[in-house]
Amino acid sequence: MLILKLSDDSDIEGHPNVDKKSLIRWKQRDIHEKREMRKQNIARLRAQIACNNVLLPRIQEIASKLADPSPSTPHTAYFNALVERLEKNPSRDCPPGNNPDKLEQTYDGMLLSLVKKVGEESRHKVKEAGTLEAERDAKIATLLASQMKEHVARLTETIKKDSAELEKEEKEQKKHITSDDLHDGFESKYVPPPPEPAPIPHTKIDKGKGKGKSTTKTTEYEVLNPKAAAVQVDDEDEEEDEDLPELTPSLEAFSKIPVRAYEKSFEFIQAHRDVIVPGASDALLVAAFRSQSAGKSKYAKQCVHQSLLLQYCEKLGKDGVRVFFRKMIAADPRAESVFVNDVEGTYAHLVERVSLSLKEQAESSGKEQIQLVPENPEQTISFNVPDGPPPEDLVVEGPEAEKLDIEEVRKALQFRWEIFKAFPENLQEALKIGKLDAVNKVLGDMDVETAEGVVQQLDMTGILNFADGGIRDETNKQGQE
Template structure:
């Protein structure tokens, strides 16, 4: 067995070593505290030196790179670029002299690269003096001067780099607790179970929103005189403070939204992602709604979109019929068993073909008898066959009078706007007669007449009134 290596612990600085020996006149605890303070002070000073030296070396390296660029311009004899550079350096020097804040912030031990270049240019111009020198002589003087400064900077960079390496080596030699111990996991993620949004129909949602008005209630409050009323109020305030706030309402998803979004899924992955987001849609009722959309698309000869709807509807049917784990079972069989996938695709194709054939037949029937489509009308029914029917027809006195209130004038105008044969049906006073009149007009006109009757209060049925556009009696010729 190889011996354990304890050499990595040799670099740890200990301020409270038990084996430390101090002078008898010096308190050991105080000595340990002073030593600890000295260790921390030296560590901070070393970090500050390393940071300052790194910035200084970087600034010097940048200055050398700029000097190389200027020297190349001088060697090429590019007078325009040299004059532009010299003007920039002079403006920078003037700006530093004019701005006291820049002088206060600038450090003489760590000047920036631009500061060093501007000072070099100023020193060379001082050496030239007030001599009436030509531009070529100035460029020659700058070439020799900048080259000399570059050599000095290169030597300084080498020396500073060695000092920086020595400081880094000393830092690595003296191990601190910060280098041995590092934070591991400082973040925790808790996955909360997302509640599936409620699924409602658009009609139910509209009915719910229309009945949100809160009824006015009268509340009787009994007042009891007690001692220490201030204490009682404080306790009640604390009790109210800890009352848990109600949770925000769950998102509501309508069936129409589900049908549109789910039928537009691009592939199986998008389909499964949507089902995992809204697991409540795995229901045959949703599948039926999607099949209805497929039939509507078939009626306008959108074969590809109808096929997609049939495909999505049958996925929901299969998943719903396979039980609680129907989604995972369906996916496993669909992806792993080619025969199961082929059977599923065959059923989708067969149902799509039936829908398209039936849609074609209906389209041909409508083309052969275009008036039959226009005569689709409204028929009124009640959920209770024995419910009393009240048909209110304005009296002859109201219709013949000229002095009426605004409400009576409105009722008179609505009644006279109805077709004459429909007014005669209202005067008979039976629901069958009214339905016969409805059957004589197209669907759009029937809806308009029904709205007029509702607004004027001409038809009132006790209980629930059902508007059925399918139960249409034989159409007779409209009466004039």
């Protein structure tokens, strides 16, 4: 049933002690206040559901790793490394409208708050139970897994409850049309359509015809979505040169929008018509392949996400953009699950293809290489480079400081410094720059055995940071404070 409310005063009965005009004003104010409260509640629920839908798979992944009966890394070590990464290298991705400069308003900040709470509660329970030292880590690991599993269940139930409330509020909202919702049926002014955007530019790939063609290499950009067109470069002897779609300035900006930030993507598309053009999704896949090859896994996944986003909009027909984003922004569980699974599967396939491509390139050059590559977009490879030997007045701070032997710490820092100084100068410079590409370039020039030894030393001394990496060198920072 549709209820049309025009704030008419004909149905308002008077009261002997109150004038009718006041009653009308009160009735109108009540209608507007309730409508505004419903709008605010709908907006709140949508934002809360969207945020929780981002956090849930991350919490599920943590719970899954903690429940793994045969992990590659001890559960407590993995958990501590996760906390350290969230504290020292958090992502600035955040829900629309939040301040990315405030950690607590970002997704990583919210996740950090949860895991710290879980860790503190688990350690407190073990301490209260008087668990033996030898059994402490195992008991903590069990509690961590149990609590994270419980939080997965709670958040799943919260999303379900909020979705039901949102559906109820939206149905109620659609029942009422107020005078504010009425508009003129026709506009007398004619607005000409905007001009067609320019096509996606392409870069020619020289096939190496004629002399020297036997020295050219083969690079292939394979189909990532079964329904998408192939983007391929093959250095076989062909009649014509092929070209690759390149990112336009608008597409490049579009590719930098965080994964699952649907409202930002929708607003961007509305403001930049040149994003919805033939070849745009392929250009994003090419950029993803190149970025993954360069070790920029997070950006590569963003490119895959935005490419599939455009493909879905196209496949949904003439009104595909509106249909797709309406479902995503409303956090339709079935629609979002299909899309997110497609993104994950496509990105996993891209990682596999890049790994194979790098291997083929190394083999074609007659030289095998050792390269540092993040295992997933959430992982960051960084380098903790010592500035010098440990100072005479070495101070160890932190909650576990009293348990450490200062001389053992000094020996570890001295050992790290000596290992670092023994590295070739070009490797030292690359490590100081702190860029993964620079370090990989130096490793690629080494023979495999030497490079493997260098990586082992980097990991052993804690200079290489995948997760937790031993004693962190803060000696130079102490002198600056």
